[in-house]
Amino acid sequence: MDKGEEDVSNKQVLLRDYVYGSLKETDMVLSTGTTHLKAPQGSKAILVKNIYLACDPYSRELMKKGFLDDSIKPGSAIAGFGVAKVLDSDHPEFKVGDLVWGMTKWEEYSLINKPEFMFKIHNTDVPLSYYTGILGMPGLTAYACFFELCSPKKGDYLFVSSASGAVGQIVGQFAKLMGCYVVGSAGSDDKVDLLKNKFGFDEAFNYKKEPDFDAALKRYFPDGIDIYFENVGGKMLDAVLLNMRPHGRIAVCGMISQYNLEQHEGVHNLVNFIFKRIRMEGFVVYEHVHLYPKFLDLTLQYIKEGKMVFIEDIIEGLESGPSALIRLFAGHIVGKPVIRVSSE
Structure with a gap:
């Protein structure tokens, strides 16, 4: 030829x-x-x-x-x-x-x-x-970022922003399977319904209907947040800092609210890192590819058993x-x- x-x-x-x-x-x-x-x-x-x-x-x-x-x-x-x-x-x-x-x-x-x-x-x-x-980059991201950076324990209070997205929906299901209390935010009532009735989140809210993110978080987390899985940044991150519990963990997976901005929004409540001893860490999936075989075996099993959906x-x-x-x-x-x- x-x-x-x-x-x-x-x-x-x-x-x-x-x-x-x-x-x-x-x-x-x-x-x-x-x-x-x-x-x-x-x-x-x-x-x-x-x-x-x-x-x-x-x-x-x-x-x-x-x-x-x-x-x-x-x-x-x-x-x-x-x-x-x-x-x-x-x-x-x-x-x-x-x-x-x-x-x-x-x-x-x-x-x-x-x-x-x-x-x-x-x-x-x-x-x-x-x-x-779920079996590719978003799934591995959810698995590695949650289990490696968040150090989750049974009974932890977890908040996931952009929770109906490719990563967020998987994180919430992993967290529920290990016994966490999980709340997610999303941008429509239909997505909120999916989070609660399809993915098994304990609660969810439409952030577009919340004029005060701090008040919304206090409503769903009256005792504070142990883990924040960060996907959006900006005003939501600022409100979360007010509601973290001592020694809380924030895993920064994404900041989708900032990607289209020429000037990123500032965060004002940083003093909470000191008084609450909060740990915040960024995540890049390429550093965790060695976990893929373990992640794949576990997630395939959950899918086949009907314990996870996508x-x-x-x-x-x-x-x-x-x-x-x-x-x-x-x-x-x-x-x-x-x-x-x-x-x-």
Whole structure:
């Protein structure tokens, strides 16, 4: 087969330019390029066909210039987690036909230059899309951030913000399974209903209907909060600091309320760290990938036993990705948004 016969068209979503302030659909461009369906010899790369792509707040942060070392360059495909099938491999640990999940790009075909950060999928008796959510990065994030940073104990009082999102819904279920009292906040009455009646939270509230976050937290935590699983930042974090119990723990997983702001909101109640001896720590999932096998075994067991559930919103077509990401930040998506690029 000559080179021309190995080339195919490759639909992509590209970053127009670095993004400052609110993300807009026009910051992302649908384009069609050409991809060579072979991994270069000696590269140890793999060539994959993307099946599902995750729609995560993390992708928004990668659109900022100078975000760690991982910023997406203008004119390049949006980066994000996904599920894919290996079409060609120059890496000894991956073979043609393997199903994998990990960091890929918003395109039909991707050349993965560092497949060491890709995970093989061996358990296919659950939906493949779950590997963008409960069995993928959000699930591992929920597990490692909660159990490693929060030091939870049975009977602890836990508050989860953005609780109906991909990470929040999983954290709450892990906490309930170990005997914590769990309250979540979300941005609509429908999401509040899901938290209480689908995910088993003890209580939940619609933060958009609460003019005073401090008063709301005192209503649900009259004796204070032991653990805050932070996903939003800003005014909610400020109110939480007033309601933490002595020696409370705050795990900072995300701050979605701040990502579209050119100037981040300040936090004013920091003195509580001193008098309440609060511990607050940031979390990056890449430092905890060694926990994935243990996490996967436990979570698969819970899913199969019906002890954990997961809600996702399957969105058809790569071209729908930009609008889905905008709707995610606007709070218009329930659960985990997943883009279906191709058939399994």
